Amino acid sequence: MARQLRAEQTRTTIITAAADLFDRHGYESTSLSDIVEHAQVTKGALYFHFAAKEDLARAVMELQARASRQVAQEVESRGCSSLEFLIRLTFGIARLAVEDPIPRAGLRLATADVAVRPPMKHPFSELLELSTRKLIGAVRESDLHPDIDVDAAAHSLVYFFVGTRIAGRSLDPDGRLPRRVAEMWHLMIRGLVPVPRRARYLTLTTQLERETRTG
Template sequence: MARQLRAEQTRATIITAAAELFDRHGYESTSLSDIVEHAQVTKGALYFHFAAKEDLAHAIMELQSKASHEVTNDLDGRDYSSLETLMRITFGIARLSVEGPIPRAGLRLATEGAAVRPPLKHPFMEWQDIATRKLTGAVKEADVRPDIDVEAVAKSLVSFFVGTRVVGRSLEPVAHQPRRLAEMWHLTIRGLVPVTRRARYLNLAARLEREMRVA
């Protein structure tokens, strides 16, 4: 049991070290030797858990997917409207990226074209599915205009969401993510939500930004 626990701790240490380096330098610019040095483990320990760098990338993306699902499932179980749930999901996923290197690395791996092995879905496709489902619900609940192309809006929203982080990585600290996300929602709400319901969701975007900054 003690040996199994040490092995699990070593695996977690390697994954965290790899995530920090992938997030900081990118997948292609990070070598296994870099990860061994950063994790302060032997090459034998690394190869015991991961046969190749691709396996490490996949493990990180699996953890990112699991964390995103947990955020989504938790919010799906609450008594929020579809649009509020979608907004809270985006802030929840963004909060993961602010707080930990693994979600940040997962996002960078996804934007750099790291291979995603089935049955794991590409995170952007997962997020598009969530957005499509919630926007469809929001149309039925009259929180979003009925004349929108739900699929097109879902794709654009995910691109906007991912773009705030990709651009921000080069220009500003990750701590600015709440502000960028609030700006994204302010623009989206003004374009999609009927005037009579707009104030509610603009206020929600501002509140979620404040809560994310405090957390």
């Protein structure tokens, strides 16, 4: 049992070190030797758990996806409206990205040359499917204009949100991400939500930005 625990701890150390380097330097610019040095493990220990750098990248992406699903489940348990769900979800993922190198790296790796193989889903596809379902629900709940193009709105939301992280990684410090997500939602709410419903969601966005920055 002690040997198994040590092996799991070593695996976690390697994944965390790899995520930190992938996030700071990118997948292509990070070598297995870099990861071995950063994790302070032997090459044998690394190869015991991971046959190739791509396997490590997929492990990081899977952990990021798992963390995002956990956020989605927690928000779903609130029983909130479909639009509130999406707003809370994006801020929840933003909080993960601010606090933890693994979610940060997972988002960056999703744009790198890393093959995603079943049963794992590409994280952006998963977010797009969820966004589409929730936006359809928001139309039914009268929180979006009834003639909205849901497919276009879902793609715009995902691309906009991902861009706040990917482009922002080079332009802003990590702590700026909640502000960028709030700016995104202020623009989208004004474009998608009928005037009588806007105040509620604009207020929610401001509240969540404040909580994410200070949490």
